[in-house]
Amino acid sequence: MDDWDAPEIDDLSHVWSAVVVLPHVGRLNDDDMSAYFADYDGRWSRQTREAVTMLGASGLELNANWALTRRIWSCPGCGRSKPEIFRKSESGVLLAKLELHHDHLWEEANRKPVEVLGPEWKERVRGGPYVLETIRDLVTRFNDALICSECNAADGTAKRRLGIDARFSFAAEEIRQFAVGVAHEDHRIDIEKACAIWTEEKPGFERRVALLDMLVDDLAAGRLQRRMEGMHPARPMFKRLGPEEILQKAFPDAVKNTSKDRLLEGMREAFLARSVQKDVVARRKARPLNLPLGPSEEDYASYVPKANPAKWLAADKDWTCPCCGRGKRGILRASSKRQWSGSIRIVYQFDDLHDADEIALRERLLPDFENDLHLAGRREVDVCSDCAEIAPRLQQERRDVGEVYLTIEEMKSVLMEVGDHRRHEIDMEKAERLSLANRRLLAAARALDAFTSLKAAFQTKIGHAQRNPEARRWVFDDLDFLLRVEHRIDDQHERKALIGQMADLC
Incomplete structure (x- = not known):
């Protein structure tokens, strides 16, 4: 195709752009973290550092839920604010922990179909996972709630002391009624109030368990299957070409074939790496169970x-x-x-x-x-x-x-x-150090993935051209456009040579 000429695009008035500035989280100091993530929390926040000093803590155990929650958050269970929830453990470590509290009947709803239908039930029952979502919504009493670790522990303590069915869970508002929260201390539990709540809720809970059994039996008998035709394309129609969809496509296109393709995806990971801390005192090993030494x-x-x-x-x-x-x-x-x-x-x-030739090819195609x-x-x-x-x-x-x-x-x-x-x-200390030292290798793995994806695209198109000679010209045009626009290779002769090199690899 020596007579082929690349089309020129000089007028860019049909597109617009915006500059998005995002921080390299791993390079931020504590003050920078407070500026960029003013609504969030972490070991770097003034609120946390002041609590360490005020309570005379020798360390910090701050979990991801705490870091990802606003500083002005209050527990829906005990009602305490974050500054009041800070508590020093017996070992002197400042505890800053929030937990996702859930209705344990949700777990039973996940387990029951496996028990009745076997581990591969989702493949056998038409629309089974979606039906199960509806069943879970029917039988559980409340949605997941973020609560302080003391409220979460109070739920378990009350159930153990009262001998309540482990599948039952107190809702956050119910925990508030029997768990007395005091600033910087563990909860005191009013067991009589907890018992009164359980007595009132027990008939409804038992009905929910029976309903779960009945619905799972109906699912097993094929009476609750769901047809899925049209569901996926129809459900999100009101979101089509909305800001979220446009940005979800535009950002990956903008950073494609660069080392930035994982930076946004890794923002949460990087934030938690800077925010979470776990200074724990070594605990005694659990007493070994009387287990057999080996199989017969x-x-x-x-x-x-x-x-x-x-x-x-x-x-x-x-x-x-x-x-x-x-x-x-x-x-x-x-x-x-x-x-x-x-x-x-x-x-x-x-x-x-x-292979020096392939290395040179990769670096030319993926210079970023x-x-x-x-x-x-x-x-x-x-x-x-x-x-x-x-x-x-x-x-x-x-x-x-x-x-x-x-x-x-x-x-x-x-x-x-x-x-x-x-x-x-x-x-674990050594494992963490070694893994962190391998970040360079992980970056190279992402470059490998990008090149493998590019090679697969070339292979698909070139294979189509080989099977359909009449399509050779538009295949060449597509690959040339790919190299010119996405890989910024301006010289037409170089693009043709690169297409040849990629064809040889395919």
Whole structure:
């Protein structure tokens, strides 16, 4: 197509733009955080720092719910404001914790269909997940409510002392009636008032449990299935071309093929990393339960995990975890209910790219990434379920840590104690340090994803042109437009050469 000429677009009067300035949260000092996030809270806020001083705390335990809630918030349960909720623990740590309190019958509504219909019920029942949403709305007494940790604990304490069905939960307004809140202290519970509330609500609760059973039985019998035709395109019509939809498309288009594509997505993660703190005193280890040391020959021979059973069955009997070194039998450990668990799972590892030509091509097409490291791709490594849980456990224990990546060698290095039939002891401090040091690798992984996506787009179009010779010209036009507009490559001859290079890779 030597006679092909790229179209020129000089007049841009048909478009308009706006500049959006967003902070690099990780680079902000405490005063900057207060300026950019005036409505939010965190270890950096004056309110929190003054509470540490006033109560003479030696540390701080401030959770994500607290950080993401306005400073002027008050608990809908006890009515205390944030400054009044601050409490110093027995170990001297300032507690700043809010919890999402929910009706426990919601969990029962999730569990019941699995019990009646089996784990794959959603695939078998037409519109089942949507019907379940309606069932949950019918049987639960209240929506989730953000309350202070003392109110949340008061709910559990009252239920235990009264021997109430664990599926029942007191609503925030009910907790207010029996939990006496005092500034900087734990709640005092009026157990007689709690009992009166339970007595009044018990008939309705029992009716809701019976209604749940009846509706799930109807769902199982096929009497409550829901047809889904037309639902997805019809429901959001009133939102079409609204500000939210336009921005959700415009922003990704503006930062596409740049290292900024994850900055907005990672804003919450970065905010929590700067705001959350968990200074906890080491707790005594729980007394070990009288559990079996290992499975019997019969138990081991018949064991098949619920998670990814095919991988377990396909693994050789002499397979060992490349991280902790345990064999299949050693992976199995008993739960508190004396049921065996353990499986073989996948973790992804990255390999460096050494092809100089492809590196040069990536850097030309994606110049806005860091490009100080290039990855050839991801590969799957089979490890035991306890080793696979290292990253999720770190994220769960330290919710502000963000995305976690550890090499197999790094995973090995954070294992403090490894033994057959028990959970690993992990050095979380070291795991966090190693993961943070791998941010450069995670940035390279995002560049790999962008290039893989671009290559897939080229592959699709070039494959279409090969199957349909009459479409070759418009395919070429599309790819040329892509390189000229989205990748800012002005020279027509260079664009043609790049299309050829991408075609060779495809």
